[in-house]
Amino acid sequence: MSDGNGFQERPGDPDSPHGTGPNGTDSPNGTGSPNGHVRLSVEGLPAWLDPVARAAETVLPTQLSRFLPPESGAGRQSAVLILFGEGARGPELLLMERSGNLRSHAGQPSFPGGSLDPEDGDPLTDGPLRAALREAEEETGLDPRGVQIFGVLPKLFIPVSDFVVTPVLGWWRRPTPVGVVDPAETARVFTVPVSDLTDPANRATTIHPSGHQGPAFLVESALVWGFTAGVIDRILHFAGWERPWDRTKQVPLDWRA
Numbered sequence: 001m002s003d004g005n006g007f008q009e010r011p012g013d014p015d016s017p018h019g020t021g022p023n024g025t026d027s028p029n030g031t032g033s034p035n036g037h038v039r040l041s042v043e044g045l046p047a048w049l050d051p052v053a054r055a056a057e058t059v060l061p062t063q064l065s066r067f068l069p070p071e072s073g074a075g076r077q078s079a080v081l082i083l084f085g086e087g088a089r090g091p092e093l094l095l096m097e098r099s100g101n102l103r104s105h106a107g108q109p110s111f112p113g114g115s116l117d118p119e120d121g122d123p124l125t126d127g128p129l130r131a132a133l134r135e136a137e138e139e140t141g142l143d144p145r146g147v148q149i150f151g152v153l154p155k156l157f158i159p160v161s162d163f164v165v166t167p168v169l170g171w172w173r174r175p176t177p178v179g180v181v182d183p184a185e186t187a188r189v190f191t192v193p194v195s196d197l198t199d200p201a202n203r204a205t206t207i208h209p210s211g212h213q214g215p216a217f218l219v220e221s222a223l224v225w226g227f228t229a230g231v232i233d234r235i236l237h238f239a240g241w242e243r244p245w246d247r248t249k250q251v252p253l254d255w256r257a
Contacts, residue, residue: 041148056153059153065156065230078116081147081168082168082169082235084169091194094142096187096189117134133149139181148171148173149168153169167231204250205249218251
């Protein structure tokens with residue numbers, strides 16, 4: 001389960017509401033359902049995901065970002081689904097591009113996700129897991145029953161939109177077709193091979209007029225930056241997938257970003 005800091009308990013912990021049962025879930029084959037109880041399970045993961053699962057068990061919030069949730073508990077509770085799958089070019093990651101008409105982060109590539117709803121449940125236990133699956137279904141049309149949740153990263157904070165975000169790690173055990181469900185929310189849905197994300201030629205540093213700098217990825221005709229790029233960057237690093245890249249390669253942003 002996820003504790004107050006978003007740390008994963010090991011499957012099979014008798015004190016955890018997650019990871020109990022033969023497949024670590026109430027759904028078939030360790031998959032999740034936004035309408036049922038969602039459990040964490042590392043059973044049956046492909047070997048290449050092992051370092052990501054291990055990193056999720058040990059990584060500290062400060063190792064992921066300097067922007068951490070307010071100690072007061074303020075902020076809009078939300079979750080994103082970081083969904084890994086197997087594509088034609090090997091391991092890949094599911095991303096979407098947000099509609100240009102949205103109030104927050106308009107036009108940006110991102111993970112599927114959004115705010116927790118009351119029906120998602122407790123934000124300190126499995127609420128973020130259910131929210132991540134529900135939002136992914138609403139935004140991309142994927143079938144959450146084909147997704148196995150295998151880890152949760154520490155909660156992070158996006159100051160510009162006041163979101164407290166729980167990154168939820170998923171394995172696309174049974175892929176289903178995805179695409180734009182509501183053009184008012186999503187401009188496109190796409191997958192990115194992990195090999196493209198680790199390719200030094202596709203990496204850069206974004207420079208915002210405010211002075212903030214951060215990692216970026218130029219993949220699939222998109223500039224992935226901000227919170228999403230920061231999380232991807234840290235996953236590649238702690239999974240041991242990162243390759244040396246030129247951090248002096250800069251991409252300027254404007255004030256609309």
